[in-house]
Amino acid sequence: MTLTFITNYLTHHQLPFAYEMEKHLGSGFRMIVTNVMEEERIRMGWALDPHLFDFVVVFDEQPEESKRLVRESDALICGSTHVSYIQERLDAKKLTFRYFERLYKTGRIHAFAPRGYLRKWQEHTRYAKDPVYLLCAGAYVPADFSLFCAYPGKMLKWGYFPETLTYSEEELYRPERKCVEILWTGRMIDWKHAEDAVHAAMLLKDAGVSFHLTMVGEGDCLRDLKNEVAQSQMAGEITLLPYEFPQEIRERMRKSDIYLMTSNFEEGWGAVVNEAMNAGCAIVASAAAGSVPYLIRDGQNGIVYPWIKDPAERGKCLANAILLLAKDVKLRQQLGQAAYQIIQELWNEQVAAERFLEFSEAVLSGQSVSYESGPMSPAEKITPAKGYEYCAG
Numbered sequence: 049m050t051l052t053f054i055t056n057y058l059t060h061h062q063l064p065f066a067y068e069m070e071k072h073l074g075s076g077f078r079m080i081v082t083n084v085m086e087e088e089r090i091r092m093g094w095a096l097d098p099h100l101f102d103f104v105v106v107f108d109e110q111p112e113e114s115k116r117l118v119r120e121s122d123a124l125i126c127g128s129t130h131v132s133y134i135q136e137r138l139d140a141k142k143l144t145f146r147y148f149e150r151l152y153k154t155g156r157i158h159a160f161a162p163r164g165y166l167r168k169w170q171e172h173t174r175y176a177k178d179p180v181y182l183l184c185a186g187a188y189v190p191a192d193f194s195l196f197c198a199y200p201g202k203m204l205k206w207g208y209f210p211e212t213l214t215y216s217e218e219e220l221y222r223p224e225r226k227c228v229e230i231l232w233t234g235r236m237i238d239w240k241h242a243e244d245a246v247h248a249a250m251l252l253k254d255a256g257v258s259f260h261l262t263m264v265g266e267g268d269c270l271r272d273l274k275n276e277v278a279q280s281q282m283a284g285e286i287t288l289l290p291y292e293f294p295q296e297i298r299e300r301m302r303k304s305d306i307y308l309m310t311s312n313f314e315e316g317w318g319a320v321v322n323e324a325m326n327a328g329c330a331i332v333a334s335a336a337a338g339s340v341p342y343l344i345r346d347g348q349n350g351i352v353y354p355w356i357k358d359p360a361e362r363g364k365c366l367a368n369a370i371l372l373l374a375k376d377v378k379l380r381q382q383l384g385q386a387a388y389q390i391i392q393e394l395w396n397e398q399v400a401a402e403r404f405l406e407f408s409e410a411v412l413s414g415q416s417v418s419y420e421s422g423p424m425s426p427a428e429k430i431t432p433a434k435g436y437e438y439c440a441g
Contacts (some may be wrong), residue, residue, distance in 0.1 A: 049409060050076040051119040051232070054134065057125030058096045060294050061208040061319045062127075068178075068401035070103050078121075080114045082107045082129045087423035092132050107133075123408040131171050138175060138408075142392060143411055145174070146199075147206065147315025149184040149338060152193040153239075156432065157235045158194040172198035179411060182268070184427040186316045186338020202273040203427040204407075205342055209397040213298065213326055220328040220388060222305050224377040228259040230370065231304035231329070233297050236267030239314035243269065243335075246276055247363035248308075248370055249286055255367075257374050264289045264297065301327035305380055307335035309340070310366065312355060313432050322395065325349070327428040330380040332369045341430055343395055349386035394422040 051073055055062065058081050058381040075336040081098050098104040107114045118124060118137055127147040137144055151168075153160050159165065166213060172182075173196050182199040183206035184190055190203045206233050232245045242263060249261050263273070263286065265311075270288070277286050292300070297320075307324035308331075309315075324331055325343060333340045335353035344350040349370045356362040373380050403424040410417040419425040 049405065049412070050121045051125070051408070052080060052121040052406075053080050053113075053125040053127065054080040054082065054107075054118060054129055055125075056129050057081050058101070059099050060096065061210050063096065064211045064397035065209045065400055066101075066103060066398050068360065069405075072401060072405055074119065077103055077105050078105055078117050080105045080107050080117060082133065089209060090410040092304065122412060138178070138180065141178045143179045143408060145181045147182050147185060148193075149185045150188050150313070152195075153314040156192065156195060159192070165196060168196045168198070172196065176200055182427075187341035187430050188313065188338055188426075188432050189242055189316075190427045190429045194429050201213045204423075205421075205425050205427045206400070206423060207339055207342060207395070208317050208322065209400050210319050210322050210326070210394075212391055214392070215302070215388070219302065220376070220385065222328075222381060222384065225305075226258050228257070228306065228374045229261055229304045230261045230306045230308060231264075231300055231324075232261065232308045232310065233300070233320055234311075234426070236263075236269040236273060238269060239273065239312050240267075240269075241310045241312060242273055243276065243361070244310040244366055245308050245365055246273060246282070247285065247359065248367040249282060250280055251363060251367035252370060252374070253282065253285060255371060257371060258283060259370075259374060261286045262289065262300065263287070264292055264300065266291050293356040298323055298327060301329055304329055307331045308366070308370075309337050311337045314439070315339075322391060328384040328388040330373050330383040331372065331387060332366065336432070343390065344387075348383070349390055350383055360411045396397040399423055 051069060066079050081104060096134050098106050100114055105114055115199035118134055122135065123143045124137060125145045125147055134144060135403045181202045181204060182193060184203055185207050196429065232242060236242045243264060245261060252259055274288060277283060307329035309318055309321055311318060311334055313336045318339045320339040320345055321333060321339045330346065333344055333350060333352055334355050336350050340352055346352040353365040353369050358366060367416055400423040402418060407417055407424050
């Protein structure tokens with residue numbers, strides 16, 4: 049079998065899956081990159097030189113070879129790149145997997161604009177009976193695509209698969225300590241809502257909890273965060289740090305007790321959730337982030353709080369969840385161990401690659417295969433409204 053994965057640019061979140069595919073397919077796997085990475089992501093340490101990888105083809109440098117791979121491969125994954133790159137293949141009805149986060153992150157009302165609706169029908173819905181599948185990088189993706197009746201019975205759970213690290217029990221063990229270590233990382237932009245972590249920290253301080261919150265990142269909201277920390281006299285409890293390289297963040301996660309994910313519905317996936325779970329953190333996560341309903345079972349391998357529009361109420365929900373963990377070291381350990389286990393056993397690049405190949409080969413041979421959970425299992429429709437009341441159970 050031959051497989052081509054075409055995407056905008058190569059990131060450290062895609063590389064582990066690509067390595068697994070190369071391991072299985074050798075020269076039968078190729079990855080095409082079509083764009084130059086944005087400067088902000090380069091500052092975050094995401095930049096990878098595509099020329100260092102034998103399986104990567106740069107479209108602008110090898111356009112004819114790229115087009116041949118798209119046209120002739122047995123299966124193709126199309127990530128964040130324009131449909132024009134694969135139009136010929138779609139028209140030829142060849143096995144294709146579209147790889148998408150949410151379409152309507154700022155509101156599903158946008159789906160009903162006449163021009164946009166027609167464009168989505170032309171790009172997606174008209175292939176309903178063809179061998180074209182949707183890899184859903186986020187739990188709210190199916191609901192968006194269902195608005196224009198695309199991919200009926202062909203939406204599959206997917207996501208991002210950062211490198212899965214293996215730790216010993218000693219490395220994962222968090223001792224009981226008086227000052228609980230809490231971590232938040234990411235771009236400090238409006239929809240990441242880093243300020244929620246600060247507001248929750250204020251409530252924790254008022255409740256007499258001994259903690260330290262480290263926040264790593266930069267962005268448009270950083271200045272306001274610094275001012276808020278200073279004005280609230282929380283400098284002793286909160287440390288703000290600039291961007292660090294991904295491997296440094298992973299090590300911070302391993303040494304932290306609790307990890308916070310505070311994004312709203314504009315967070316298509318949120319690979320930091322994978323990484324923090326892999327590091328054995330006890331996670332408190334907003335239900336609005338796309339990865340959360342797929343990866344976290346509330347009270348079993350993390351704590352999920354509902355996305356509430358009112359910032360004050362949302363801060364209380366977040367603070368209450370943190371407070372529960374801060375007071376119970378055994379619960380933190382149990383949730384962290386369970387989080388680590390689900391990444392090791394199910395939501396990782398190896399399982400994703402093996403299942404993708406098995407699924408593709410079945411389709412190519414006129415057969416079928418299905419999975420109960422995890423990557424490549426059927427993706428149910430979860431509307432964003434569920435994020436306001438989410439509890440996976």
